[in-house]
Amino acid sequence: MLKYIVKRILMLIPVLLGVSIIVFLIMRVFSPDPAPIVLGQHATVEAANQWREANGLNAPLYIQYFNFIKGAVTGDLGTSYYTKTPVTQEIFSRFPATIELAVAAIIIASLFGIFIGVISAVKKNSFFDHAGMVLALIGVSMPIFWLGILLIILFAGVLHILPSEGRINPLLQPIGGTGLYLIDTLWLGDMEAFTDALRHLILPAVALGMYSMAIITRMTRSSMLETMSQDFIRTARAKGITERKVVTHHALRNAMIPVTTVIGLQFGSLLGGAVLTETVFSWPGIGSYTVQCILKSDFPVVQGVVLLIAVIFVLINLVVDVIYAFIDPRIKFSRKEV
Amino acid sequence: MTEMNEEKAIQSQTEVLEKPESQVKEMWEALLENKAAVVGLVIIAFLVLVAIFGPLMMPYDPNASNMGQSFQWPSAEHLFGTDQLGRDIFSRIIAGARISLSVGLAAVLISLTIGVVLGSIAGYKGGWADTVIMRIMDMMLAIPSILLAIAFMAALGKGIDKAVIAIGLVSIPEYARIVRGCILSVKENDYVQAARVIGNRSGRIIFRHILPNVLSSIVVRATLGISTAVLDTAALGFLGLGVQPPQAEWGDMLGRARGFIFTAPYTLIFPGIAITITVLAFNLLGDGLRDALDPKSRKK
DSSP states (O other), X not given: OHHHHHHHHHHHHHHHHHXXXXXXXXXXXXXXXXHHHHHOTTOOHHHHHHXXXXXXXXXXXXXXXXXXXXXXXXXXOOBOTTTOOBHHHHHHHHHHHHHHHHHHHHHHHHHHHHHHHHHHHHTTTSHHHHHHHHHHHHHHXXXXXXXXXXXXXXXXXXXXXXXXXXXXXXXXXXXXXXXXHHHHHHHHTOHHHHHHHHHHHHHHHHHHHHHHHHHHHHHHHXXXXXXXXXXXXXXXXXXXXXXXXXXXXXXXXXXXXXXXXXXXXXXXXXXXXXXXXXXXXTOOSXXXXXXXXXXXXXXXXXXXXXXXXXXXXXXXXXXXHHHHHXXXXXXXXXHHHO | OHHHHHHHHHHHHHHHHHSOOOHHHHHHHHHHHOHHHHHHHHHHHHHHHHHXXXXXXXXXXXXXXXXXXXXXXXXSSSTTOBOTTOOBHHHHHHHHHHHHHHHHHHHHHHHHHHXXXXXXXXXXXXXXXXXXXXXXXXXXXXSOHHHHHHHHHHHHOSSHHHHHHHHHHXXXXXXXXXXXXXXXXXXXXXHHHHHHHTTOOHHHIIIIIIHHHHHHHHHHHHHHHHHHHHHHHHHHHHTTOSSOTTOOOHHHHHHHHGGXXXXXXXHHHHHHHHHHHHHHHHHHHHHHHHHHHOHHHHHO
């Protein structure tokens, strides 16, 4: 197992180098010159040239790329063209907001997705099954940002029970800590701030998690149906075990294997979905910030963020594969055979 | 009498062997048995009609501003109300159908063409070509597609034509992977070997012998791909990267109306419904096609 993990980690290096090349090519070769965007259209040619020189953009491309990689390996991703702040600082000040949102979304998606999927499979062809499948179909068809807008209209505009934007009331914002407001406020024992942060989190997390919930529901249902038709389930029933126990102890545990993979992959894709959700809810995370930076040609930030997201994405894939091998003994066996 | 019957039976069996029922016909029949797929197909047919004959159905010019008529709630005069510039939302949604469908189709065409070529080369040639192509595809898959599409848009510039290219490019890996997988699964079959033995060139073997046999997976993916492309187009439009004013595109309509979420919610509701219905229709058809093209589920 350890050999397999080490091999997979080593295989990540070329993938991440490739990602950095793709992003570098898009942002530095095909994108327009950032100087007039950063300095304004009225900047003189000399000023633009000076600015390019100061930011290392006059160097040959391979030198620029080499400098970027050299910095990235040592944790230096450069400085933002606009704020002059180190990119790592920009990223890590916003990253906890995105992580908190993505984790909340995947928890909501997994809980509801598995629940609806299991009930749909157990009560196949019932009203609940059809309703669950329609919900899943709508979930994969509805744009995340539109769902966010609908939730804002209903819960903030009509019912006035949940806030429509931001992470927390600025007066209640915890200082320092992990940057994960739910954990920080709980740690400080500030229940008012905790409740406020939770209320701010609900709508964006539901909007972001809806698509994943739909996918998890579908996967759980089909996996459960397949498992329920297996011989060992028939044996369990023949032994006189209650149906509830057959479902929870025998079917669900086996059906969860492919579902775990889907949940892991969905968590990775949530980071992409966060771009839109954060924009709708003015959520101060990495997604909305990246969109702004791409549009402003803030190269160092964009390169840093995309590289970071790619690292997380491939690491999640790796973790999912390892968990998969861990919970399904057949996979471990076949790998040993190989 | 019995002999005659036997003869007839043998004759009909031979006919069956000689002329099997057309696969396409069989699939079409299976598709029509799937109610959800039929619903999807009907909605798509309706959307196509709207896209083609839209100008005849629009009660107002979709791009004509009339500030005196801004923010009119839905009424008999303006079925879906008017936006901040007094433009009729119903007319703009009809106009948007053409853009959404054509962008969806064009983007899928780009990703499908490039994806099929790359996937075919990777699967058929194997070796270093496979390694290089598939590693590049893995790299592209490691970046969330919407982020990659936005990055492409930043490089290419704003505009619906650029959106088509960006959305098309980011979906290439999915098609390349599917086609590669399909080709690997059939390339050692006897009919491919036979085609090779009689001296066919690789291109001919791939396009004349292999691809028609793996077409079903590609068609299913392409149908579902249109729904993804429609969603991505709307997302780019929502972020202000799609069509340029005053053109009507559903995502762009949502993005521009965001500031009026509490004062004029109807400006945000109807474009969203249009996107959802379109995506839903292609998802229904794609799911139905998958079932119809899968012999196992057909037997069921």
